[in-house]
Amino acid sequence: MPGGVVEPRARQIGALAAVLHEHQTAPPFLDLVDELAAQLPQLGPHAVVDVRETKRRIDRERRLDAALVRERSMLHAQARAVWITARRDDDFSALAPWLVRVVHMERRVAACIDPNREAYDVLLDNYELGTSGAAIAALFAELRGALVPLVDRLRARAAARPQSVGALRGSFPVEAQRRFNQLVAETIGFDFSKGRLDEAVHPFTTSIGNDVRITTRYDPQDLRYALYSTIHETGHALYEQGLDPAAWGTPRGESCSLGVHESQSRLWENQVGRSRGFWQHFLPRAQAMFPDLADTSVDAAVRAVNEARPSLIRTEADEITYNLHIILRFELERQLLDGSLDVAALPQIWRERMRDYLGVTPDTDRDGVLQDVHWACGDIGYFPTYTLGNVYAAQLLRAAEAQIGSTEELAAAGEFTVLLDWLRQHVHRHGQTHRPAELIRLATGTAPTPQPLLDHLERKLSFLESI
Numbered sequence: 001m002p003g004g005v006v007e008p009r010a011r012q013i014g015a016l017a018a019v020l021h022e023h024q025t026a027p028p029f030l031d032l033v034d035e036l037a038a039q040l041p042q043l044g045p046h047a048v049v050d051v052r053e054t055k056r057r058i059d060r061e062r063r064l065d066a067a068l069v070r071e072r073s074m075l076h077a078q079a080r081a082v083w084i085t086a087r088r089d090d091d092f093s094a095l096a097p098w099l100v101r102v103v104h105m106e107r108r109v110a111a112c113i114d115p116n117r118e119a120y121d122v123l124l125d126n127y128e129l130g131t132s133g134a135a136i137a138a139l140f141a142e143l144r145g146a147l148v149p150l151v152d153r154l155r156a157r158a159a160a161r162p163q164s165v166g167a168l169r170g171s172f173p174v175e176a177q178r179r180f181n182q183l184v185a186e187t188i189g190f191d192f193s194k195g196r197l198d199e200a201v202h203p204f205t206t207s208i209g210n211d212v213r214i215t216t217r218y219d220p221q222d223l224r225y226a227l228y229s230t231i232h233e234t235g236h237a238l239y240e241q242g243l244d245p246a247a248w249g250t251p252r253g254e255s256c257s258l259g260v261h262e263s264q265s266r267l268w269e270n271q272v273g274r275s276r277g278f279w280q281h282f283l284p285r286a287q288a289m290f291p292d293l294a295d296t297s298v299d300a301a302v303r304a305v306n307e308a309r310p311s312l313i314r315t316e317a318d319e320i321t322y323n324l325h326i327i328l329r330f331e332l333e334r335q336l337l338d339g340s341l342d343v344a345a346l347p348q349i350w351r352e353r354m355r356d357y358l359g360v361t362p363d364t365d366r367d368g369v370l371q372d373v374h375w376a377c378g379d380i381g382y383f384p385t386y387t388l389g390n391v392y393a394a395q396l397l398r399a400a401e402a403q404i405g406s407t408e409e410l411a412a413a414g415e416f417t418v419l420l421d422w423l424r425q426h427v428h429r430h431g432q433t434h435r436p437a438e439l440i441r442l443a444t445g446t447a448p449t450p451q452p453l454l455d456h457l458e459r460k461l462s463f464l465e466s467i
């Protein structure tokens with residue numbers, strides 16, 4: 001969108017948000033939902049989920065008035081536009097007053113919805129229902145305590161060796177990459193009769209009913225760049241395609257939470273896609289399409305996709321360091337909301353935490369606090385779902401393997417449907433029947449715990465140290 005039309009577009013977005021809000025809170029609809037909610041014990045199991053979740057959503061919505069909804073949507077659209085130029089110009093002072101307004105707005109909205117709970121917890125319900133800032137803080141403190149020493153080891157290793165060029169760099173014509181990425185998505189289970197793979201600057205997944213669209217972007221010099229975005233988005237898409245089509249349009253036919261959604265993308269991207277078994281199956285197929293891979297071994301490919309070292313940018317971070325980027329953001333956004341941290345102090349505290357957690361410090365705010373759009377868009381409470389997704393993914397894979405055996409061996413044989421079927425049965429088809437922590441407990445036998453993820457990362461680091 002051209003930069004000069006931000007204002008009118010923000011007004012349109014605000015107007016649409018207010019219209020939607022008025023429909024959702026129209027008295028006849030509210031009365032019907034309240035009436036059904038009063039009969040909850042008599043309803044069948046499917047209707048119970050749909051009525052419970054619809055009631056929960058409209059109970060949040062009815063506490064906001066249309067003017068506030070409009071103002072909030074406009075503010076997010078405007079602040080997002082300011083973020084684009086502030087980041088380009090490396091000018092935090094341009095964004096700061098807008099972030100102050102966003103934080104105030106989110107506090108106001110949270111206070112309208114429930115003045116008796118912490119504002120952060122009220123906002124979290126939008127992304128990961130049934131948890132709290134305190135519960136996430138406890139989980140993340142455990143993770144951080146274990147991750148910082150792993151990153152210290154990683155730094156020692158990185159200092160002792162030059163950054164390698166990597167086996168999957170070379171000449172990879174985009175047309176051949178399109179075929180390869182399509183093959184990978186299809187082999188792991190994407191149903192191309194009900195979706196497409198296209199291109200976009202920022203990869204994403206979106207569903208229009210049962211039509212699931214994913215995007216990736218290509219680098220003709222690096223096979224990994226598109227491939228791991230494609231696998232990530234395919235993981236999201238497999239979840240969407242695994243929802244119960246008969247429940248479409250109702251909460252039971254919708255994904256459980258952002259954290260659970262992210263667990264599906266991370267599981268396929270990291271746990272499966274970076275495994276040796278995956279490359280045993282796909283390397284010969286890639287070699288048939290790309291002459292530059294003629295001399296590449298499975299070992300070299302596995303090394304190239306698991307390289308890790310502390311870095312500044314979250315979206316480019318490896319598996320071992322990634323969660324510390326998230327923990328930092330979670331800690332800061334929770335403090336912004338409770339008022340114990342001022343927006344003006346963000347750049348400095350960002351640099352200090354990066355140094356403490358990852359041992360690297362950004363020279364610019366563009367590579368620091370300005371790198372992500374989330375806060376400008378009012379997405380406070382969103383960041384922790386990325387790490388919750390990693391935690392759930394490792395836990396789900398461990399539970400799946402206890403029943404279906406080694407996914408490495410299955411992948412090496414090109415057999416991905418056994419794992420997909422397990423995920424469909426234990427995660428996808430339930431929609432919003434259970435809250436996220438309960439879904440994970442039912443699927444794995446234990447409440448969300450970071451140990452399987454820490455074990456996975458420890459194994460990964462030991463592998464890197466061994467080569």
Ligand code: ZN
Binds near residue numbers: 236262
């Ligand atoms: Zn994702």
